[in-house]
Amino acid sequence: MTEQGTPPAASRRPGGPRRDAVRVPGDGPPGAEARIRRRVLKAALLTVAALPVAAAVWIGVTGVFARSELVAAQRDLEALRQPAMSAQSSHFARQRLAAVRSAAVHAARAHRLTSGPAWYTAALLPVAGEPLSTVRGAASAADRLAGEVLTPLAGALPAAAPDGHGGGMAKALMGLRQYAPRLVRAAQVTAEVRADVHRLPGTTWLSAADRARDRLARQLDRLAPVMTDVSVAARVLPPMLGAQGERHYFVAFQNIAEARGTGGVPGAFAVLRADRGRLSFERFGNNTEMSTVDADLDLGPDFTARYQGDAPTRVWANSNMSPHFPYAARIWAAAWRKHTGERVDGVLAVDPVTLSRFLQVTGPARTADGTELTAANVVDLTERTSYARYGDLTRRKAFFVEAARAAAGRLMAAADDARTLPGLLLAAHGAERDGRLKVWSAHAQEQQLLASRPYAGTLPDTPGPFAGLVVNNAAGSKLDYYLDRSLAWQAEGDGCAAGDRPVTATVTLANRAPAAGLPSYVTLREDHPPYRTRPGDNRLLVSYYAGVGATLTGAELDGRPAMLSPGVERGHSVFTLDLELPARSRRTLVLHLLEPHADRTPTLLRQPLVTPVRTVLKPGGACHA
Incomplete structure (x- = not known):
């Protein structure tokens, strides 16, 4: 017998552990295994509980760094606006491209800092994650804009x-x-x-993120149309500037002291030649030369029905009564071919305000008689002062041609200088944005690209809310230099309501012409009205362009019922009033309409005259269904 508790010798293995040293389930003190499991679970829970804290710390730290990178990118881009950086030497061109590339690097870093798992997961959280989603989206937008938009744009500048x-x-x-x-x-x-960016949360619990998103959205709203213009220009300008062969264009200088649908009556004109980017003017003339030319052109039954009484294809002064510039361009191109046998590749229209923008870049121009044309005086000189200076009609028309020739000469010299070319391009963009520079191409593919842009001057024929005030001078005077216009558009009722929606359009016209002191050519009345008039009294055909399918339910002029003539142009309902506008008077026309789709801000038609039209647009109650 062995001692009690001592295993038999046969049960031992040489060199092996003692049996009582082996841990098996169920052995050991009661509850030990449970305590181990609790410790493991507690450690796991602590780890899980610490993850949100760690993620929050990570998001906070990387958010600070991301903001720093975005601020650095913004500083780089702000440097592009400095006068020195806009200089067009090769040195500054390299600096410009370097600044854009630096901004792209900073924006890319900001995007990477906000793209990790912590940011992605946190941004998915309801409510709490909304500002993080906004920040991530803004950083991604900045990265794409700097790298995929600004870099190629900077490289393309000459x-x-x-x-x-x-x-x-x-x-x-x-x-x-x-x-x-x-x-x-x-x-x-x-x-x-x-x-x-417009899909990002715009109202969150973090106001700083909301402000950043709104600021970025506004910047993109301004940038997107510009980039579309750049895209169209990249496709149409090379052939239009003669990259594939010589081109010729008819250029009309519109006199906005006498209103017409596209701006002003066509006065002086020129023929522009483009050959591999080299521009030159071949010929200048005035409206007297074109006054008897019959364009012999059919623009369709709707155009004929609306304007047949004014004979726009036969009467040069009425050739651009329609606000749809392609109509006028086709008439001018056809008339020039009828007059000379020459076919033009397109038509451009400018006005004195456009010349003022260009002269601000090029510097003053001088006419043959020594008259200085500057950005500050060219509008007043051509639209007002010249009528008092030149009493003789022939001499006055010759002055207009000389003014156009002098300004064109400065423009051509500046276009051939890469230092001033970017400024000219910016001036041209401002003019086309305001509808003062218009372009039409006789080549169908080019015109198709141009048609959707503001500088095409097209009257859109698509459904949707629309508002346009167009005046045509019916007196033959030059009094529209003194014309003030305003248009207020307001939709009424619930935006959820089906069918047509009530719309009120209020048109106010004021004649600031002085009662005395104006030259007779400015105040003449070629319409010879059957009633008595005074010098300075004006007469206008006032047309309101509503949306496609709109109907007029009533109208008042100065508070009294008024009858307007209905018409249709490119699908738009048009209502016209023949209005006498005495000197120093103000008249108010109110139209009550029923208009389909009037549930949002309308597309606005702006007719460019000396004084821009003032507009107030009120879409009315929104739909909350």
Whole structure:
């Protein structure tokens, strides 16, 4: 017998552990295994509980760094606005591109800092994650804009030759041809980013994120149309500037002291030649030369029905009564071919305000008699002062041609200088944005691209809320220099209501012409009205363009019932009033309409005259269903 508790010798293995040293389930003190499980569970719970804290710390730290990167990117882009950086030497061109690339690097870092698992997961949380989603989206937008939009745009801008002169437009043409695919893609990216930013949460618990999102959305709302213009220009400007062969264009200078649908009555004109980016004017003339030319053109039954009494294809002064610029352009091109046998490749229209924008870049121009044309005086000189200075009609018309020739000469010299070319492009963009520079191409594919842009001057024929005030001078005077216009559009009722919606359009016209002291040519009444008038009294055909399918239920002029003539142009309902507007008077026309789709802000038609039209648009109650 062995001692009690000692195992038999046969049960031992040489070199092996003692049996009582082996832990098996169920052995050991009661509850030990439960305590171990509790410790493991507690550690796991602590780890899980610490994850949100760690994630919050990570988001906070990376958020600070991301904000720093975005601020750095913004500083780089702000530097592009400095006068030195806009200079067009090769040195500053390199600086410009370096600044854009630096902004792209900073924006990319901000995007990476807000793209990790912590940010992604936290942004999915309801309510709490909304501002994080906004921040992530804004960083992504900044990354794409800097890298895919601004970089190709900066590279496409021309740099000057070492001496700063020569070949500006030709070099810009080469740059457009080279960068066209990237510029088209940049416009697409801008549209995509704009849509993405507008989908981001706009009202969260973090006001700073909301403000940043709203600021970015506004910037994109301004940038997207510009990039679309750049995209269209990259595709149409090379052929239009003669990259594939010589082109010729009829250029009309509109006199906005006498209102017409596209702006002002066509006065002086020129023929512009473009050959591989080199521009030159071949001929100048005035409206007297074109006054007896019959364009012999059929623009369709709707156009004929609306304007047949004014004979726009036969009477040069009435050729642009319609606000749809392609109508006027086709008439002018057909009339020029009838007059000379020459076919033009397109038509451009400018006015003195456009010349003022260009002269601000080029500097003053001088006419043959020494008259100085500047950005500050060209509008007043051509639209008012010249009528008092030149009593003889022939001499006055000759002055208008000389003024156009002098301004065109400065413009051509500036277009050939890469230092001033970017400024001219910005001036042209401002003029086309205001509807003062209009372009039409006789080539169908080019015109199809141009048609959707503001500088095409097209009257859209698509359904939707619409508001347009168009005046045509019916007196033959030059009194529209003194004309003030305002238009207030207001939809009424519930935006959820089906069918047509009530709309009130209020038109106010004021004649600021002095009662005495104006030259007789300014105040003449070629309409010879059967009633008595005084010098300075004006007469206008006032047309209101409503949406497609709109109907007029009533109208008042100065508080009394008024009868308007109905018409249709490119699908739009048009209502016209023949209005006498005495000197120093103000008249108010109120139209009551029923208009389909009047549940949002209307598309606005702006007729460019000396004084811009003032507008107030009130879409009315929104739909909350």
